[in-house]
Structures are given as C-alpha cells and as structure tokens.
Amino acid sequence: MSKKTKTPDPIPASFSLLTEFDVHLFKTGKHYKLYDKLGAHRVSHEGQEGTYFAVWAPNAVAISVIGNFNAWKDGQHKLFARWDESGIWEGFFSDISHGEAYKYAIHSNSGEYLEKADPFATFAEMPPMTASIVWAPKFEWKDETWLNERKASAGKPKPYSVYEVHYGSWRRKIEEGDRSLTYPEMAIELVNYVKDMQFTHVEFLPLMEHPFYGSWGYQLTGYFAPTSRYGSPEDFMYLIDSFHRADIGVLLDWVPSHFPGDAHGLFNFDGTHLYEHADPRKGFHPDWKSYIFNYGRSEVRSFLISNAVYWLDKFHIDGLRVDAVASMLYLDYSRKAGEWIPNDHGGNENIEAITFLKEMNEVVYAAFPDAVTIAEESTSWTGVSRPTYIGGLGFGQKWMMGWMHDTLQYFKHEPIHRKYHQNEITFSIMYAFTENFMLPLSHDEVVHGKGSLIGRMPGDEWQRFANLRLMFTYMFAHPGTKLLFMGGEFAQSSEWNHEKSLDWHLLAYDVHKGIQQLVRDLNQFYRNEPALYQHQFEQKGFSWVDYDDRENSVMVFQRQGEGKENVLIIVCNFTPETRRHYRVGVPYRGNWKEVFNSDQKKYAGSGVLNEGTLLTSPVKYHGRDYSISLTLPPLGISILRLEKEISEFDLNDLGT
Structure with a gap:
C-alpha cells in the first residue's frame, strides 16, 4: 500500500493485536493490560510501518478513523468488526503516522452519528x-535505584508524608502570560521544593486528560493520557523520573467513580449507554452532573482495572489515591427516596462496585506489591483498608475524614472554650486503628467558602499562627500517615483558587516563613523518629498518658516504636497560657529531653522551651511510677524523648 494513496483500504481484520484469549479475558472482565491491545498502536505489518486501531463499540454499524490525513471525512479509513461478537472494531493504516490527531466516526444502530475520542x-x-x-x-527511565528500594522495603513500616498538588496553580509564570509550568519545568522547581520540604511523596490532583480545567481534573475524558496542557507523555515521565531520582514517591488521583457527558468522551459512546448505566437512578450522579460507570459490565471492569495498572506499569507511579469511594459503595449516595434502586437483597450497598474495588486492589497489589492504593472514603464502611480475604475492600490506606473534621472543628473554638470540647480532639483515637489511616488536610478543606487553614484559626495574628503550628505538630504526632495540600505549609492566607498561583510572596513575612520551617522540620522529625511510624497503624504504637485535663485543655500521649529508645511523650497545650511546673507521668526513670517544640522562635513562636535535661522524679503520676516537671509552651506542643534510662543499680552507684 503506497503512502500516497488518498483512500487506502484497511488491511483485512485477520490482522490484529488481539488473540482469542485476549478477547476472552476482555469479555469476562479479566484483561488487565487492555491498553496494550485497544487504542492506537504504531506497528509494522508486512514490511509497512503504520498504525493499528482497535475500539470497543458493539452497537455500531460502521466505524472509521477520521483526521487531517483524510480531511476529517467519514468512511475513508474504515474499521472492521471482529467476527467473534466481541464488539471490537479494528484496522491498520500505513498512512496514519505518529503525531496524527484522530477520532472515531461512529454510526450507531440507532442512526446516530458520533465523533468520539479514543478511550485508550x-x-x-x-x-x-x-x-x-x-x-x-x-522514554529512557533512570529510576532503577528508587524502584529497587521500593521493592525491597515493601511491607515495612515507613514514614509517609504527602504534599498534595493541583498542578496548574502551584506556581505560575506571571511574567510569561501567567502560565502554568511545563512538566520539565516542574521537574526542577517542584522536585527541588518537595525535596527541600522533606515530604516523602507528592500527590497530584488528576492529571489525566480533562476538557474543563475548572473541574480540577476530576471530570476525565482521557483516562490513559496525561494532560497535554503541560507537555507530552514523555515529559510527564521525565517529571516522575526526576521525583524518583530525588527519592520522592509519586501518587496520582484516580477517578473511577464517574465521568462527564462531553460529546467526545465515554458517554453514549456508540449511541448506547456503553460505559454507564442506562437507568439514571444508577447511572447519573446528582452531585457532579456526571455519569457512573456500569461496574457490573465485564468490559468496563477490564477498562478501569487496566487503567489503574497502566499508570503503575507505564509511568512508574507509586500509588493511586482513589476519589469518591463512598459514592461508589452506596446506591443511595446523595439520593432521595425513589431516586435509587436497591440491590438484589433490598439494601443500599452497590454490590457491583464493591466487587470491582476488591478486584482492582487485588490486581494492583498482585502486580505491584510495593505500590499503594488509598481510598477517599468518608463513611463508617468497615474494612476499607483490610485485605479482601477477610472481607475488606483491599485498599492500603484510607483517608481519616473524621479526624480532619473533628480537628478543624476543635481548632475553630476560642481557647477559653476548648475545655468544653476536649472530646472532639481525643475522639479520633477511639477508632484510629480500625483502618490504615492517612490524616488529610486536603484541597477539599480550603475551597467552597471554607477559607484557608490559617483563616480558620481563632485569635489575633500571634494566636492564629500559634494555633496552626500547634495543629500541624499535633497532626504529625498523631498515629497515621500525613497529607497536606499545597499552600498550607506556609499558611496561605486566601482560599485556594485554581486559576491563580499560590501566594508565594507571603514568605517575605516571618510568620509565614516560620510555618514553612515548622512543616519542613516536622517532616524531618517524622522521618527520623521510628516511634512516629513503626506502629502508626497499630494500637501498640500509641497510649494515653492523660486525655482528661479539660480545665487546662492539655492532652498527653505516648508514641511507641521498637525498644525503649523509641518512645516519645507528646504534651499538647491548647491554650495561650504558659503552664510552668506541669507534671507528666513517664514510663521510664532517667534523663528525658525535649526534642521538638512548636513554639521555637525560628517558627515565629515565643521561645518557651525546656532546655537541658529533664530528670525523672519518683513521684507517681498518671498511673506511672515516675514523672517529670516541665513548662508547657503557649498554644504549643513539647515532645520528649528518653535520653538515658537510669536503673536502681545506677542510682546506688550515684549514692542516691
């Protein structure tokens, strides 16, 4: 076939990338690398270089590929329907080359004519x-060291501190027309920043292709395509590779819960409800005015699970944060009576979605046991981050939405009233070990009129910044992994706006710079203290010292790693009163030292510290045989570590 031919005939459908086994797996929902088969693939056939196309559209009567190569005219580059009733159409064309724009021109059996982007x-x-x-x-990857270390450390306890980023508004080139940074530019600026701030991971709000920028990426049309707004797929690979070479993990936000109704997207793909449920009571999402995947359809499960695997496989990402899991689990989510259909047992659980999520997690962890899946799930559903073989959904971690809500609610109270709300700040420990929890202060908390984190803190300027330092330090001391949305780390004062850059100019002010230094030091402290991460999902990693000093709004707890050398005592003072000679029970006799204090002057605090050695007293306190006396910083946290244990033998030697 000559490349000069204007309207070449497709090579007969006997040429295919699909085997009978591929089709069998696809039709049974078990094809987990469908991206290697469907879509557009550059191949060589009978000595000719060209492009092979395959698309699933079982209700079409004719499909052709349209683009500049045929002046966007339907019918010139026809696809053939496979003989096996798979609903897959395919064809090979030598005159369609790398870089060509294209769509599928689909004639449906209902008489509709549709022009669709390629789902793959x-x-x-x-x-x-x-x-x-x-x-x-x-792309030539250079992250072997990172991947080998990730594999070697799979399943081992490790610090996990995530910087959540909306790509387009992190930092913008104001002098160049107020544009976002490209992937290669971010590979320098963002990588260096996250490295300097000591976060272990970065998480991007969805970067798959999406037509509406204002959706923040949550209305996807190109599930297998990194958005072209910032560069090519290779450019995005380079960004991920750069993070890995800087020892930083990369998580992507993933949206298998819904998709938009854009004319070129998945909705009504072949003139029928192919990817979504036909009945709007199951197929339309009232909150987001979008469409819900039909998880009971085998081909749709193959599409979605393949998509999860794709980003781990082809882009080397380290995990997926799965959006809106709660909306998938419940058939009546955001619906009134009569607006939803019960399951076969009469309940509100979406059995098809539950089965899909379990299978997705099983497939991901089987192929990538060193990766992680994280559920944004806001209800009391049991076992979200528990293995499927014991009835769980199989996620690696779950966002601790209750902790987030209670903590922000507590910090809104004026300190003088906090003694009446002590249960709000202590309640999270009641269920902290029922899941593998991540503590999120995410983008959702700084939008829709909620204001910024610093804007929600009470008091004058000093108290507001002290409260924020206190809240961040409490977050890092609390069991669970951590997530902080961009801007929070330097106390962004305005509500996040996806159309604007973060307010980096605020770092000219000591109070904002102090918050940034605090977060940097907290990340480093978290990395260096096994007591904070070795048992962060287990009850044995935490114990109360005193949760009931309501009058002073003081809370004391212990974090425990392996061995006596990995014990920390965390003392939280939620009022602006400096409390001197405050006695705290400790588990071991000896020399204790303050190893972190959120009130340090380098954080723009007042500098109320406990310097030198804190020697235990035989005074029994808080149910423990020994205690120490210390000064509690105003609106601050003091963290203590045992520097040297003193035994009875040591005391006798000292003549004590």
Missing part, C-alpha cells in the same frame, strides 16, 4: 480541542 488514547490535543493523538511514548 495515550495523548490528546490540548483543550479546548478534543481529538486523540497517535502516540507511542519512548
């Missing part, structure tokens, strides 16, 4: 344009 496209035109692009990414 690996690249897309920059919005508002909507075509897919033939693309075969070629």
Whole structure:
C-alpha cells in the first residue's frame, strides 16, 4: 500500500493485536493490560510501518478513523468488526503516522452519528480541542535505584508524608502570560521544593486528560493520557523520573467513580449507554452532573482495572489515591427516596462496585506489591483498608475524614472554650486503628467558602499562627500517615483558587516563613523518629498518658516504636497560657529531653522551651511510677524523648 494513496483500504481484520484469549479475558472482565491491545498502536505489518486501531463499540454499524490525513471525512479509513461478537472494531493504516490527531466516526444502530475520542488514547490535543493523538511514548527511565528500594522495603513500616498538588496553580509564570509550568519545568522547581520540604511523596490532583480545567481534573475524558496542557507523555515521565531520582514517591488521583457527558468522551459512546448505566437512578450522579460507570459490565471492569495498572506499569507511579469511594459503595449516595434502586437483597450497598474495588486492589497489589492504593472514603464502611480475604475492600490506606473534621472543628473554638470540647480532639483515637489511616488536610478543606487553614484559626495574628503550628505538630504526632495540600505549609492566607498561583510572596513575612520551617522540620522529625511510624497503624504504637485535663485543655500521649529508645511523650497545650511546673507521668526513670517544640522562635513562636535535661522524679503520676516537671509552651506542643534510662543499680552507684 503506497503512502500516497488518498483512500487506502484497511488491511483485512485477520490482522490484529488481539488473540482469542485476549478477547476472552476482555469479555469476562479479566484483561488487565487492555491498553496494550485497544487504542492506537504504531506497528509494522508486512514490511509497512503504520498504525493499528482497535475500539470497543458493539452497537455500531460502521466505524472509521477520521483526521487531517483524510480531511476529517467519514468512511475513508474504515474499521472492521471482529467476527467473534466481541464488539471490537479494528484496522491498520500505513498512512496514519505518529503525531496524527484522530477520532472515531461512529454510526450507531440507532442512526446516530458520533465523533468520539479514543478511550485508550495515550495523548490528546490540548483543550479546548478534543481529538486523540497517535502516540507511542519512548522514554529512557533512570529510576532503577528508587524502584529497587521500593521493592525491597515493601511491607515495612515507613514514614509517609504527602504534599498534595493541583498542578496548574502551584506556581505560575506571571511574567510569561501567567502560565502554568511545563512538566520539565516542574521537574526542577517542584522536585527541588518537595525535596527541600522533606515530604516523602507528592500527590497530584488528576492529571489525566480533562476538557474543563475548572473541574480540577476530576471530570476525565482521557483516562490513559496525561494532560497535554503541560507537555507530552514523555515529559510527564521525565517529571516522575526526576521525583524518583530525588527519592520522592509519586501518587496520582484516580477517578473511577464517574465521568462527564462531553460529546467526545465515554458517554453514549456508540449511541448506547456503553460505559454507564442506562437507568439514571444508577447511572447519573446528582452531585457532579456526571455519569457512573456500569461496574457490573465485564468490559468496563477490564477498562478501569487496566487503567489503574497502566499508570503503575507505564509511568512508574507509586500509588493511586482513589476519589469518591463512598459514592461508589452506596446506591443511595446523595439520593432521595425513589431516586435509587436497591440491590438484589433490598439494601443500599452497590454490590457491583464493591466487587470491582476488591478486584482492582487485588490486581494492583498482585502486580505491584510495593505500590499503594488509598481510598477517599468518608463513611463508617468497615474494612476499607483490610485485605479482601477477610472481607475488606483491599485498599492500603484510607483517608481519616473524621479526624480532619473533628480537628478543624476543635481548632475553630476560642481557647477559653476548648475545655468544653476536649472530646472532639481525643475522639479520633477511639477508632484510629480500625483502618490504615492517612490524616488529610486536603484541597477539599480550603475551597467552597471554607477559607484557608490559617483563616480558620481563632485569635489575633500571634494566636492564629500559634494555633496552626500547634495543629500541624499535633497532626504529625498523631498515629497515621500525613497529607497536606499545597499552600498550607506556609499558611496561605486566601482560599485556594485554581486559576491563580499560590501566594508565594507571603514568605517575605516571618510568620509565614516560620510555618514553612515548622512543616519542613516536622517532616524531618517524622522521618527520623521510628516511634512516629513503626506502629502508626497499630494500637501498640500509641497510649494515653492523660486525655482528661479539660480545665487546662492539655492532652498527653505516648508514641511507641521498637525498644525503649523509641518512645516519645507528646504534651499538647491548647491554650495561650504558659503552664510552668506541669507534671507528666513517664514510663521510664532517667534523663528525658525535649526534642521538638512548636513554639521555637525560628517558627515565629515565643521561645518557651525546656532546655537541658529533664530528670525523672519518683513521684507517681498518671498511673506511672515516675514523672517529670516541665513548662508547657503557649498554644504549643513539647515532645520528649528518653535520653538515658537510669536503673536502681545506677542510682546506688550515684549514692542516691
């Protein structure tokens, strides 16, 4: 076939990347690398280089590929329906090359004519344009050291501190037309920043292709394509590779819960409700005005699970944060009576979605046991982060939404009233070890009129910043992994706006710079203290010393790693009163030392510290045989570590 031929005939469908076994797996929902088979693939056939296309559209009567190569005319590059009733159409064309924009022109059996982007496209035109692009990414990875270490440390306790980023508004080039940074630019600026701030991971709000920027990426049309707004797929690979070479993990926000109704997207793909439920009581999401995947359809499960695997496989990412899991689990989520259909047992559980989530997690962890899946799940569903073989959903971690809500609610109270709300700040420990929890102060807490974190702290300027330092330190001392949305780490004063850069100019002020230094030091402290992460999901890693000093609004607890050398006592003072000679029970006799204090002057605090050695007294306190007396900083936390244990033998030697 000559490349000069204007309207070449497709090579017969006997040529295919799909085997009978591929089709069997696809139709049974068990094909987990469907991205290697469907979509556009650069291949060589009978000595000719060209592009093979395969698309699932069982209710089509004719499909062709349209693009600049045929002046976007339907019918010139026809696909053939496979003989096996799989609903897959395919064809090979030697005159469609790398970099060509294309769509599928679909004639449905209902008479509709549709022009659709490729669900498996690996690249897309920059919005508002909507075509897919033939693309075969070629990239030489250099992150072997990171991946080998990730594999070697799989299953071992480790610090996990995540910096959550909305890519387009982290930092913008104001002098260049107020544009976002490209992937290669972020590979320098963001990587260096996250490294300097000592976070262990970065998490991006969805970076898959999405037509509406204002959706923050949560309304996807290109599930297999990193957004072209910031560069090519290779550029995005370079960004991930750069993070890994800086010893920083990368998590992606993933949205298997719903998709938008854009004309070029998955909705009504072949003139029927192919990917979504036909009945709006199951297939339409009232909150987001979007469409819900039909998890009971085998081909849809193959699509979604393949997509989860794709980002781990082809882009080397370290985990997926799964959005809106609660909306998937319940058939009546955000619905009134009569607006939903009960399951076969009469309940409100979405059995098909539950089965899908379990299978997705099983597949991901089987292929990538060193990766992680994290559920954003806001209800009391049992076992979200427990293995599927004991009835759980199989996630690695779950956002601790109750902790987030109670903590922010508590800190809104003026300190003089906090003694009446002590249960709000202590309640989280009642259920802290029922899941593998991540503590999120995410983007959801600084939008929709909620204001910034610093804006929600009470008091004058000094108290507001002291409260924020106190809250962040409490967060890092509390059991569980950590997540902080960008801007919070330097006390962004305005509510987050996805159209604007963060207010980096605030770092010219000591109070903002002090918060940034605190977060940097907390990350470093968390990394260096096994007591804070060795048992962060287990009851044995935490014990109360005193949760009932309501009058003083003081809370004391112990974090425990392996061995006596990995014990920390955390003393929290939730009022602006400096409390001197405050006695705290400790588990061991000896020399204790203050190893962290949120009131240090380098954090723009008042500098009320416990310097030198704190020697235990034989005074029994808080149910313990020994105690120490210390000064509690105002609106601050003091963290103590045993520096040297003193035994009876040591005391006798000293003549004590």
